[in-house]
Amino acid sequence: MKDKDRIEFLKKELNFHNHAYYVLDAPKISDFEFDNLFSELKSLENKNPHLITIDSPTQRVGGEVLDNFKTVKHNYPMLSLGNTYSAEDLYNFDLRLSKLTNQDFEYVCELKYDGVSISLIYENGELIQAVTRGDGIQGDDVTANVRMIKSIPLKLVGNYPDKFEIRGEIFLPHAGLKAMNKSRIKRGLEPYANTRNTASGSLKLLDSSEVAKRPLDCYLYYLLGEKLPSNSHFENLQLARTWGLKVPLEIEKYDKIANVLDFIKKWDLKRLDLPYDIDGIVIKVDNINLQNEMGFTSKFPRWAISYKYKSEQVSTRLNKIVYQIGRTGAITPVADLEPVKLAGTIVKRASLHNSDQISRLDIREGDVVYVEKGGEIIPKVVAVDFQKRDLFSQPVIFIKSCPSCGSSLIRNKGDAKHYCNNSDNCIPQIRGKFEHFIARKAMNIDGLGSETIELFINEGLIREVSDLYNLNKNDLLPLDRMAEKSVDKLLLAIEVSKSVSFERLLFALGIRYVGESVAKVLVKHFKNIESIIEADFDSLLTVDEIGSKIAESVVKWFSIKRNLELVKTLKLSGLQFNSTYKQNYLSSKLAGMRIIISGNFNRYSRVQIKKMIEEHGGRNVASISKKTTFVLAGNDMGPSKKKRAEDLGIPIITEEEFIAKLK
16 A cells, blocks of 8 residues: 555544544544554654645644734624523513514524634635634634644544534533643642633643643534525534534424423533533524524624523622722722632632612621622622621721822712713823723734833823824833833834724724724714714714714714824824725615615525625615615515514515616
8 A cells, every 4th residue: 555545544544533532432442553543644644744734633733833823804703692590581582582583493502611712614624724702803813723622623524515614612621620730730830720711721822732732622513604504503513513523412402492491400400510611501593594584783693692500609708898990980899808719710809890789788898798700700799698797897988089099089970880080190090091992902002011001101101092102112121121022022013003993993092882893883884083073963873873872972072172182193193094994886776775684585695685785885774763765575574674664664675676676
């Protein structure tokens, strides 16, 4: 047998046995036999390096060392899920979906794994890219590291689509964390705190050979692509399993929300016996066409929800209440706690939210309090053990002046927060504005942490975010911890940030209520900063998704002279205040029209129709209003949309009538 043929045979054999061991948990040969096959393949590849391919099992030992991770845009946004904690919420979810369609539908229930979300892209059966969630729009390319995870196949088998994306969760089993910590303790190192953080940190290691040493695993649960084999989410996952992908066996399909609740109750009891962590159950509509019909909000899919199990609670002593000042001047009381272990991490501080929360729970310094992690992430105080309260404890009197600058605090009507209005001279506020401005989702300036920002502020180098663009090497080199290499890297990052897109820059400015999604909407509508500055309250309200609160905040921000001066200075520094998005129109036949699409279509997909609307000058809008020009209705149009259109007198046209408009 030729070396080439033997290499191909060995690759197939080893991939088969890898799948049997790491995915099916049913090894077919001994470790000794596997190692012999692996050694033979390695020897043949060393002899014939031109025959080494990326899907070879020998490429899982790592060795690629990166300077950093490349940021890439997702083909499909990786949205979060809305959370629910009660049966009542789930029944309401079911009721909402029932109003969106007149079709019967089924739910798919999946375990919610506690790890790191990942998106895998396969082309012609080969893994070509792996991307983290990031901000949902773009994430880090961690392909080199993901290739080291043995339960993720590098090459698929069977009848798979030419190109598709599958999403899942990379996690660390309990046994894996235990083994890693045993090794670290032997070497005199601190043990890792929990499985989630360790999995996340492992995926961000710059040396893939180190990732290969870690016992990471991965479950896959969501298939995406233009040519999926089935219209059923459940069926697609069953097929994906036959291609060699590790799809969980615990997935179930039900036609009643009551059965979904039974599934939730069953796993609430069984989850503690699992070899890995889960924190809830994910519920999805099975029919993919209906998923598209039900659509998305700006943050969540309407057709899916996450049921979160009750968080773990622990009790500890609240030693002192301290106060933090945010970039908007908001004052947040924080409990300084006796350190306690909670959900795998040591908790020393927990949020008390505001003065109303302190009063409602009657929280006092010295109390024994119950702490849990909100959404399994942020610690918060949820109750007081009154039986253990000191007889001489005193109610908390909320502070009246800023703990940083001494300015009197204010509390606006209808607002739960107290604020410090001294934004010009309150150091935590100034620092917070810089931290927001340089954040990854905003200007993405590496090399600037909180301590460095505070150092620059104290040295008088920066006061407004525009001052970052005046920093130079001579100013920075004399400062503590400012070596020449780090200074060069920082100045380069600042220079590169000048090319950041307008929508991210608008978000970075820190206008209240203008988050990432709102910034994109404003930029897409107004195109440049001058148009946004000139827009009045009523003009802003005409923009989809912009309500009165956002409109009022935008008008107020641009009415302040100091903010206008900031924009002017940033423009002179070369930052991007114009949209780079250019729409190439095929015609203007739909110019100015606001169009809703509903249902499924015969000749074109929904994605193609939305593209056609934009190509001919129209706008796709999410909800029906008096401003809607017409509704393009396909098969199974949602009854609630149809009724609203009829009530408002909005024309409803068919796919054929729509195509005729474009001819």
